[in-house]
Amino acid sequence: MERVWKGLLTCDYEHTRPGSTALELDLYTTSLTRWPAVFMDDPRPYGRLRRAGIVDIPECDHLALTGRWHHLLADPAYATAMVTAAERRHQRSDAALLALEHQLDHGEAAERQLAAATEAFLGVMSAHIVNWLLPDDQWQEFLAGLLGNDADGRACRLALNTPDATGHLLNAHLMLLDGAAALAEGSDLATAAGTLAARAGTLYGDGSPAAVAMPLEDRARAARLLTATAATNTTGQRNLIDASRRRAVQLRNAWTLAAHLAAAGNPTATARTTALTCVCRWAADSEESRKVQRHRLLAATRRWCQRAAADPATITTADLLAPGAAR
């Protein structure tokens, strides 16, 4: 988000995500304009789409919509309902992506599944606003006041932003360790490599799988990585990850309890703490799973484009939502 220019704020993903395909930019900007509907059932769009990658938001709309959202986020009932709905969208999107991947894996027509997965994922994608539209400064001020100083407020807020589920980077490595451990126990390399490529292949390497495959989508490379990893101390790495994760979650839970202790006896502060801890935990989980789903959709779209003789570099969300139009 940039500074105000002639009453407009501009979100420029062309700048923040250089080298993205039209679809990648489109997913960001289309979902951005929809977030008030997704999170507040508010029909007002968040700005106007100038082109895929750029959205112009009238400052008055920005202030009105974010102001309303921030007010709602202090209400535990709203926070719980919002998180529950968002988690359902994640589940629906996951199911739609699985259906799409199944069709592609079996060489069957996938237009309908592609449209459904795109529509489902756009709802998930709207959650990318948690990176910059949450009331972080207000929360920091609130927690610092509650806990007595800025440093504790920051430490608490950072700890609250720890996901429930293992983050995707560690999880991808755990999948690699699983595969390597299976090899050590005599599993077939080709099978293990296929599993790794399918489950984590889109996550390894720079960039995204929108236009070209990520390195580990290639089973041969996955096999080489598995073989190399099997020669390392996989148990030690797993133990270290498990212990670190356990500690991080313990720290988050302890700070959650500390915030509740500090707020106890003050109903307003207690309500706000409950809402805040709920949203923070979800935001961290959401960001991790959104990335995984995004790469899955981009990879699946690329695979579909290959079969449909469409160009993955220029295809748009509208193309995918209207099956057949892309060709």
Add this chain to the structure above:
Amino acid sequence: MTATDLPSLDQDLHTATAGTKATTLARLAAAGLPVPAGIVIPVDHPDERLPAAVAEILARCPAPHGLIARSSAVAEDGTTASFAGLYTSRISPAHRDALLDAVRAVRASALHPTITAYSQARGVIALPRMAVLVQPALRPACSGVLAAYVTEGRCTRWRIEAIRGLAEPLVSGIQTGEIHTASQSHHATVRLTVQETIQLPATPQELEMPPGEWVRFDPAGSVLAKIRTSDAGVIHVYTPAELAERPVLTPEARERLLAAAATAATALRLHHIDVEWAIDPHGTLYLVQGRPLTAPLTNHATDSQAVTADDHVLHGIAAAPGRGTGPTVRTGSADLANRVLICQALGPEAVPALLTGPAAVVSTTGGELSHTAIITRELGIPCVTNVNTALTALIPGAVVEVDGGAGTVRPAPAVPAQRTPQDTGPLSATAVLTRTLEQPAPDDGRAATLLWHDPNGPAPDLAAFGTGGPHPVGVLLPGNHPAPVFVPAGCCPIRLPGLGTLLWPQDAPPPPTEIAVLGPDRQILHRRTVSR
């Protein structure tokens, strides 16, 4: 005086009427040095005739990228007081009203209280009025400042700071420049910089283009730049990716600049000179200001121990708490033990190295919820994200201290001895609050354990109550939550004003007056005193 009396820089000017800056530039122009054209509104030009002066300037000055109105005070640029940065300069579109506002703002800066304070401190007299020099705004490829000692027509010791576009962010201290230095016969040392945005005077058409659109960075249009914003006649563009890795000032341009500075010093009869300069996209050099150097020349760029461009703290986003100190290392190293990893966004391929125990991570991108931030929190590694200059400002191997809670990276003299976990201190008067009872009960000297009863959660296991363990166990019900219908035999509810209700074993000593929450290392995260 009539409006047509406005003198220009190709005339012989006098400080008393045209101010020092304009007079000096006229002398440099007369000496054959490259000085942009300019027209002077003299010191005593009446306010009511400014509109006519502005109209004349607009008629005489073709200005595709607008005009710049610059202070030219009588006391400015002296041998003992430079007034650098104290008077106002304004870039303006080539419109009557805008330029009139700019000229008035520059003249008004003569009355600013800072000027009075500075002139008194320096022992000089600053008149409450000044001349204004108006010039067509240059659209520089780069610009900056030069300070040099000149001996026998040569710059013998010098320091140049250069940035792309206008020099304003450099002289105002917002942006660190690319620094070129040399002393005596030593060859030049160059320290590069990272410049995220470039300020350029703009055409009227460019000023109407919204952020996100592209403009030509060079006249041929071979390099495009994206607009970040625009304001007051200036567009702010993101540095084009193809320029980001290139030095701002070429050695050839530096030599021309040094030669011009030496000539300027001779023309002005100075041994120590301070020059502001600009180079246009065609490579033409211009001197835009020349004055005596009033401060000793420093040479920070040759300090091999320097960690950051200005030896100051780098600020980013606090992403994972904790402090870590160690030598910096870039992505690709397999062993990060006790080192500070400097990286862009991390991928899963980085995990094995992260498991080797880095002291900290500094990322050039991302926020609190970025994947790099989340994985470092999961692994308990202090982390600061969004330090966009980290890859250039942090020299590999330099020792830095990263404060992941404060979001800072600062030079450290050495790696300190390993810290021991913070001692919680005695817990003999403290009840430790927890959500679940540990088994076996911790024997850390605490006065009691209190089980938190979440009002919206399931009822606590009251059977676990009592005094059977190494310390009493009670239940804390926060707020005005009513006491459970079933209170175990031998327990009693105790009202804690402003906090809640405590279910406490009757045969235990009175409950402690302090409740604390411990972290995973048993450090106290928060404590609250209880009043009864």
